[in-house]
Amino acid sequence: MRKFLTRRAVASAVSLLVLIVMVFFLSRLTGDPTQLYLPVDASLEARENFRNLHGLNDPLIVQFGRYVGDLLTLDFGDSIRKSRPALDVVIEAFKWTLTLALITMVLVSFAAIVFGALAAFNVGGVFDRIATFFSLIGASAPDFWIAIVAIVLFSVNLGWLPTSGTGTLWHWILPIAVLFIRPFGLILQVVRGSMITALSSPYVKTARAKGVRPRPVIFVHALRNGMLPVITVIGDQAAGMLNGAVVVESIFGFPGVGKLMIDSILQRDFAVVLAAIMVTAFAIFLMNILIDIAYAVLDPRIRY
Structure with missing residues (x-):
């Protein structure tokens, strides 16, 4: 296990180093910050002092x-x-993004695993068809469209929820709901496909032949062996949220790291851009380590 994690850590460190080099030099191609932060009629001396200062x-x-x-x-x-x-x-912005991503992914993972497993247990049944239909719609719907429709319906027309901000618990409902839909659809489909394969395996057929009840068959015998591809997709979706849900954060005025990164690029605030990349990359690195540990726990063969 230790050698396995060490190899993964070294590979991630090399990737992080390459990322730092690329972002540092590419960010400088956006232009000179002096043109943004000083007046148009600023003297050459003032411009020179600004450049020297930074x-x-x-x-x-x-x-x-x-x-x-x-x-x-x-x-x-x-x-x-x-x-x-x-x-x-x-760090201030990343706390908002991390909280939003953590809440959303916990809800998404639990719901998608439960509904995907139940849909796979009776393939072609009514529940399977309904779950597949809505999951495909959710996986295909763009976030910006869902966010705009949600604001028009629940904020403007019905007046139930605020349009933006972070002041109260009610401000979190729409951002979480919008972020929930696409990962839920994707993960549910992966869970369903993986569970169909697991449920048709010999050890599950043996458990059924012994008279084991459906719930243990689904959530004990089959689910653990079908979780590896599911964990991969969950990790991929979580990494996307840790990068900052830029569209959702912008539409709902959420002060997350994605919106901060876009604003900093436009304002040529190089230090913030690089710091945001570093913090986000380190968080994704830690998350990948946790995913690797989960792989090794679920399937001990991976350790070797």
Whole structure:
């Protein structure tokens, strides 16, 4: 197990290093922040002082070397836009994204596994057809369209829920509901397909022949052996949410890391962009480690 996790950690560290190099140099192609933060009629001296203050006059390779050196001391630089440590700005936004993703994925995983397993138990039945129909619709519907329709229906017409913000519990319902639909449809389909294969295996047929009740057959005998592809898809969907549900965060005015990253790119706030990438990548790295541990627990052969 330790060697397995060590190999995965080294591979993730190399990927993170490549990501840092790419984001650092590509972000500089967006332009000079001086053009955004100083007035059009600012003097050449003022522009020169601004560049010197933020280290923008040095060659790119020198800037990169200084940035890597600062990273070794966990110094991510300061936000040009907010005049605060970039890491503090990112952590504040990431807390919102992490909470939103955690709540949504717990609800999605539980619902999709239960409904997918029940649909697979009686393939072609009424419940299976209904579950398949709605899951396919959910997996195909774009988030921005669902979000707009939800706001028009539940906020504008009915007045039940607020349109945006994070002030109360009611503000979380629409963002979570919109984020819930697509992963639910995808994961349910994977659960259903995996469970159909597991339920047709010899050990399940033996359990049924011994008179084991349907619930243990589904959720004890078959589910564990059908969970590996399900965990993969759950991890992929969770990684997408940790990257920041940009569309949902923008439409509902949710102060998450996805919206922060887009705003920082537009404002050429390089320190915040890089800090957001680093924090998000590290969170995904930890999540992948947890997924690998789950693989090894469910199927001990993977450890070797």
